[in-house]
Amino acid sequence: MAGLTLRNVGKRYGALSIIKGLNLDIHDGEFLVLVGPSGCGKSTLLRMIAGLEDITDGTVAIGNRIVNDLPASKRELSMVFQSYALYPHMTVAKNLAFGLQNFKMPKAEMERRVAEAARILQIEKLMDRKPRQLSGGQKQRVAIGRAIVREPQLFLFDEPLSNLDAELRVQMRAELASLYARLGTTMIYVTHDQVEAMTMASRIVVLRAGKIEQVGTPQELYTRPQNLFVAGFIGSPKINMLQAKVDRASGEAVATVPGLPAFSLPTLPSADDGLTLCVRPGAVHIGAGEVMTQGTIRLVEYLGNESLLHIALSSGQVLLVSDNGKTSYRSGETISIGFDRSDLHYFDAAGQRVEPIQNESRLQ
Amino acid sequence: MIKRFIARNAPGYIFLSPWLLGFFLLALGPILASLYLSFTKYDMVSDPRWVGFANYEYMFTRDRRFWKALEVTFTYVALAVPARLIMALSVAMLLDKGLRTIGLYRAIFYLPSLLGASIAIAILWRQLFEQNGVVNQVLAVFGIEGLAWITNPDTSLYTLVILAMWQFGSPMLIFLAGLRGIPRDLYEAAEIDGTPKWRQFTRITLPLLAPVIFFNLVLQTIESFKTFSSAFIISNGTGAPADSLLFFTVYLFNEAFKFFRMGYASALAWVLLLIIGAFTAIAFLTSKYWVHYENERD
Numbered sequence A: 001m002a003g004l005t006l007r008n009v010g011k012r013y014g015a016l017s018i019i020k021g022l023n024l025d026i027h028d029g030e031f032l033v034l035v036g037p038s039g040c041g042k043s044t045l046l047r048m049i050a051g052l053e054d055i056t057d058g059t060v061a062i063g064n065r066i067v068n069d070l071p072a073s074k075r076e077l078s079m080v081f082q083s084y085a086l087y088p089h090m091t092v093a094k095n096l097a098f099g100l101q102n103f104k105m106p107k108a109e110m111e112r113r114v115a116e117a118a119r120i121l122q123i124e125k126l127m128d129r130k131p132r133q134l135s136g137g138q139k140q141r142v143a144i145g146r147a148i149v150r151e152p153q154l155f156l157f158d159e160p161l162s163n164l165d166a167e168l169r170v171q172m173r174a175e176l177a178s179l180y181a182r183l184g185t186t187m188i189y190v191t192h193d194q195v196e197a198m199t200m201a202s203r204i205v206v207l208r209a210g211k212i213e214q215v216g217t218p219q220e221l222y223t224r225p226q227n228l229f230v231a232g233f234i235g236s237p238k239i240n241m242l243q244a245k246v247d248r249a250s251g252e253a254v255a256t257v258p259g260l261p262a263f264s265l266p267t268l269p270s271a272d273d274g275l276t277l278c279v280r281p282g283a284v285h286i287g288a289g290e291v292m293t294q295g296t297i298r299l300v301e302y303l304g305n306e307s308l309l310h311i312a313l314s315s316g317q318v319l320l321v322s323d324n325g326k327t328s329y330r331s332g333e334t335i336s337i338g339f340d341r342s343d344l345h346y347f348d349a350a351g352q353r354v355e356p357i358q359n360e361s362r363l364q
Numbered sequence B: 001m002i003k004r005f006i007a008r009n010a011p012g013y014i015f016l017s018p019w020l021l022g023f024f025l026l027a028l029g030p031i032l033a034s035l036y037l038s039f040t041k042y043d044m045v046s047d048p049r050w051v052g053f054a055n056y057e058y059m060f061t062r063d064r065r066f067w068k069a070l071e072v073t074f075t076y077v078a079l080a081v082p083a084r085l086i087m088a089l090s091v092a093m094l095l096d097k098g099l100r101t102i103g104l105y106r107a108i109f110y111l112p113s114l115l116g117a118s119i120a121i122a123i124l125w126r127q128l129f130e131q132n133g134v135v136n137q138v139l140a141v142f143g144i145e146g147l148a149w150i151t152n153p154d155t156s157l158y159t160l161v162i163l164a165m166w167q168f169g170s171p172m173l174i175f176l177a178g179l180r181g182i183p184r185d186l187y188e189a190a191e192i193d194g195t196p197k198w199r200q201f202t203r204i205t206l207p208l209l210a211p212v213i214f215f216n217l218v219l220q221t222i223e224s225f226k227t228f229s230s231a232f233i234i235s236n237g238t239g240a241p242a243d244s245l246l247f248f249t250v251y252l253f254n255e256a257f258k259f260f261r262m263g264y265a266s267a268l269a270w271v272l273l274l275i276i277g278a279f280t281a282i283a284f285l286t287s288k289y290w291v292h293y294e295n296e297r298d
């Protein structure tokens, strides 16, 4: 087992810069998830760590050892590919054993490891089958099994569940989580599915266009997104964003948002005239809240345990509101909605989070 | 029943029709005629005379040149087919690896191969390997006295094998397509697991390429049994020196168009056909033990 240190890591293809000066410490034994939109460089970064792409700038260290020039085979890591990358002409048993045969390992030890992996992943009955005779989920298990038998110090996963159907994905997610709990090995997991990221990660790294937007636990990212991009990317249904004009003429900062009554802002360390206020769909309430307004229901998405209402304000902006699903609403209905100011996230004109300064009188 | 059969298969037959028409109108007649002629004595002047199995009997029991032609042809096939396939696979792997840049590049690699099949190259080949040809002049620079490669019966066949190697173009393109079909990430997975390059080749590339190797093997074997023009030109149409270039086809040609023994030549042609058929059949029968098809059902 080992931690990982990335220092100013960069990747260029000619003049094209894909990964831009990343700094990141990955702790020993953590489940780190890399998320970001398609094309942001997640796979590239993972492959650089794996040794499948060379590192054009900076250093990658596994444990205390810089591995920039170490071939993939010497990095003692295993990788699970999105496509599974199973050898189609070999049986499951041979697929599992293939990598081990490269190391001078006693046959008994090899068999023990293969049997152990097969038992953990419940693929013992499939050992004599070829990959084409397996379902997607079974293939995925074999691919994971092939990673386990190496007993590596680091696991890399590149969107391993994205080829599975929704139900199987949820199941494999749980299995991966329990595998992690059992092995405790450092894992780096790439996905563009923020639900996967939220449910499995010890920490999440949000990447955009080759740069880190924020690193933190799922709770930190959800409750304190550092910028608008992270606020919009993490959380489902998506956070509501309101453009506010700030008027400081009266000495107190007052926000005007089209479609909402003006309301006073807490003290913010920002002098910008324009702010973005974000509120999660679950923090918008029907018929209650400090700041209230009227809206017209445009669409109701009934999900059983909750209903997602799309509500148009008088300004035309549509807010997402998540309701407990006990009342039924019809589209076209006009209802009043509101939120509390403590549930707002504030972002300055540059899109960076600004944290309200606690009122001194309250501090005392 | 019949309606359904037609509805289902008509498109296939329509697409096949140019070939089928050609076969029935142009090829089938001569093929059947030659089968008949192989049981006759026919000098193209008087009418064919029925002789039963006499041609075949003579061939297998008394015709020393027939056995010599078989020996030359088999030796050639046994050497030229592997040589050409290895050459084709090597070039395909080189192209697949690094030189992926442009289509033009691939065309350049195909060129010698197209030329290699042409008469001009065969003539050039003869001049290269003559007593005072380019090869010997180069050897002379190093103080080595070269042989008369083509007129020496011990080496003449090998010059043709070398020529065959350069005709790697079409199997090379097929190999290249096959190599492109092997997913990159199989090699990456193998790389991460520390699999040496040679083992990647023998355990991943070769097995996954087996259907393509099989296809090329069958095609090239048939092709090589039929080798004619290069042998004909380099041996001046006779199979000389000392019958060392007496390819089956050259022998057949001589019997037919030099000595006008059409009946006997027809019999030779049928024997060649049976030999090629037998080799193809063996290849297909053994293929299930070594060819892994990706979409095979079982």
Ligand SMILES: Nc1ncnc2c1ncn2[C@@H]1O[C@H](COP(=O)(O)OP(=O)(O)OP(=O)(O)O)[C@@H](O)[C@H]1O
Pocket (backbone or CB within 6 Å): A013, A016, A018, A036, A037, A038, A039, A040, A041, A042, A043, A044, A045, A192
């Ligand atoms: N060999 C290459 N040459 C040039 N650009 C490349 C190369 N490989 C990848 N890229 C570019 O690098 C960027 C990042 O690619 P990468 O595959 O890492 O994205 P990703 O975050 O994994 O996306 P996805 O979620 O779609 O898998 C993309 O814009 C891609 O076009």
Ligand SMILES: [Mg+2]
Pocket (backbone or CB within 6 Å): A042, A043, A044
């Ligand atoms: Mg990717």
